[in-house]
Amino acid sequence: MTVGIIGLGMIGGSLAEDYAKAGHKVLAFDRSPEVLDAARLLDIAQGELCAENIGECDLILAAVYPEGIIQKITEWAPYIRKDAFVIDCCGVKRAVCEALFPVAKQYGFTFVGGHPMAGNQYSGLRYAHSDMFKGAPMVLVPPVYDDINLLDKVKELLAPPRFGRFSVTTAEDHDSMIAFTSQMAHLVSTAYIKSPTAGRHKGFSAGSYKDMTRVARLNPEMWCELFLDNHDNILRELDSFINELTKYREAIAADDKERLKALLAEGKRRKEEVDGL
Numbered sequence: 001m002t003v004g005i006i007g008l009g010m011i012g013g014s015l016a017e018d019y020a021k022a023g024h025k026v027l028a029f030d031r032s033p034e035v036l037d038a039a040r041l042l043d044i045a046q047g048e049l050c051a052e053n054i055g056e057c058d059l060i061l062a063a064v065y066p067e068g069i070i071q072k073i074t075e076w077a078p079y080i081r082k083d084a085f086v087i088d089c090c091g092v093k094r095a096v097c098e099a100l101f102p103v104a105k106q107y108g109f110t111f112v113g114g115h116p117m118a119g120n121q122y123s124g125l126r127y128a129h130s131d132m133f134k135g136a137p138m139v140l141v142p143p144v145y146d147d148i149n150l151l152d153k154v155k156e157l158l159a160p161p162r163f164g165r166f167s168v169t170t171a172e173d174h175d176s177m178i179a180f181t182s183q184m185a186h187l188v189s190t191a192y193i194k195s196p197t198a199g200r201h202k203g204f205s206a207g208s209y210k211d212m213t214r215v216a217r218l219n220p221e222m223w224c225e226l227f228l229d230n231h232d233n234i235l236r237e238l239d240s241f242i243n244e245l246t247k248y249r250e251a252i253a254a255d256d257k258e259r260l261k262a263l264l265a266e267g268k269r270r271k272e273e274v275d276g277l
Contacts, residue, residue, distance in 0.1 A: 001157075002027065004049045004057040006072055008035050011089050011119060012063030013128025015161060016044040021130055022160035027053060029072070035125050044128075051079050059157050061114075063089040065225050070099045073111070082108035085157055089114050091178060092229045093141045093171035101143050112154055113141030113171060115178070116163070123219045135164035141171050179233035184241065186223055187234070189216040 003019045005012050008030040016039060020026050028045035030036045039045035047053070054060065054076050062069040069088045073080075080086065086109060088096050093113045104111035118136035138158065142150055145168065155166055169177075193216045201209060227234055251259040 001025070001058040002056045004054055004060040005029070005045070006049065006060065006062040006069070007064035008032075008039050008045070008125050008128075009063060009123050010125070010127040010132070011116065012061070013039065013044065013125040014130065014132035015061050015063060015089070017042075017128060017130045018133070018160040018162070020044045020046075024160070027057065038125055051076050054079050055081050057081070057084055060084060060086045061089060062086065065222055066090050066092055066095050066229055067225060069096055073100055074103050077103050077107045077109075080107060080109045084109045085154065086111045087114040087154070087158070089116055091115060091182065091226045093174040095229045097141055097171040104143070110150070111143065112150075113174070115139040115141075115174065116161070123222070133161035133163055135162070137165050137167060138163040139167045139169060139174055141169060141174055145170070175230050176233050179230055179237045183223075183227060183230060183234055184237045186215050186218050187227070187238070188241070189213055190218065192216070 002025045003016075005016045005019075005026060005028040008016060008028055012028070012030075016026050016028055020043060026045045027047045027049040028036060028039055029049040030039070036045065036048060040047075049057075057080070060073075060080065062073060064072070069090055073086060073088075086100070086104065088100070088111075090096060093115065097111075097113045100111045116133050116136060116138050118133050138161075140151070140154060142154070144150060151166075151168060158166075189212060193213050248260070248263055250256075251263060
């Protein structure tokens with residue numbers, strides 16, 4: 001089949017490599033001509049994706065920021081084949097799905113919201129690799145929740161990245177959950193590293209510090225857009241977190257050993273309940 005990739009960053013570049021290695025023709029779009037040239041040299045893209053040839057694509061995967069996905073798919077919608085599937089790969093689903101489900105219906109193609117649960121703190125084609133998604137979960141937000149034939153077709157189209165499992169949900173549930181599992185971790189990490197003490201940590205830090213600060217190496221432009229697109233869920237999680245931190249602060253300020261110990265035990269117990277021993 002012919003696969004169109006919009007965006008050749010770490011996610012899009014890894015997808016391009018997966019489909020190229022599986023023997024499919026890959027057409028790619030990136031706003032940087034240098035990145036597109038690099039993809040051609042690496043033989044993970046055989047040509048540039050554009051309005052004139054997007055009609056060749058059986059599958060189109062969009063791996064750019066939410067606003068960019070909405071703009072590009074809307075722009076190219078008249079040229080997309082009616083039997084083609086378009087799947088996005090960004091970290092919020094309400095904004096993208098609310099905009100593109102109607103566009104897909106208007107022009108007759110199928111749009112499915114997607115979120116590959118893989119990646120790291122880096123960005124760019126240089127960090128792409130063909131094992132990025134091997135065994136990783138893939139979250140799907142289909143236009144019709146219980147269409148088994150549609151989901152089977154999507155899973156078939158997404159075989160080359162070798163996802164480990166597929167989860168099907170709504171855009172609302174996705175964004176609510178991702179605020180906790182991903183977005184809060186990035187917010188907390190960037191806030192934590194701003195401590196005046198951070199500049200003197202060498203020689204005094206190990207795994208805990210590395211775990212807490214790894215995702216502070218984020219892409220500010222992208223994460224800012226993701227946070228603001230999901231601001232209601234982020235604010236809910238932030239309020240909950242601040243409330244819990246305040247309890248710890250009050251116990252420490254009061255030198256209340258029993259209260260502090262109870263809070264710590266509660267956190268340990270909650271971790272065991274959620275993720276097992």
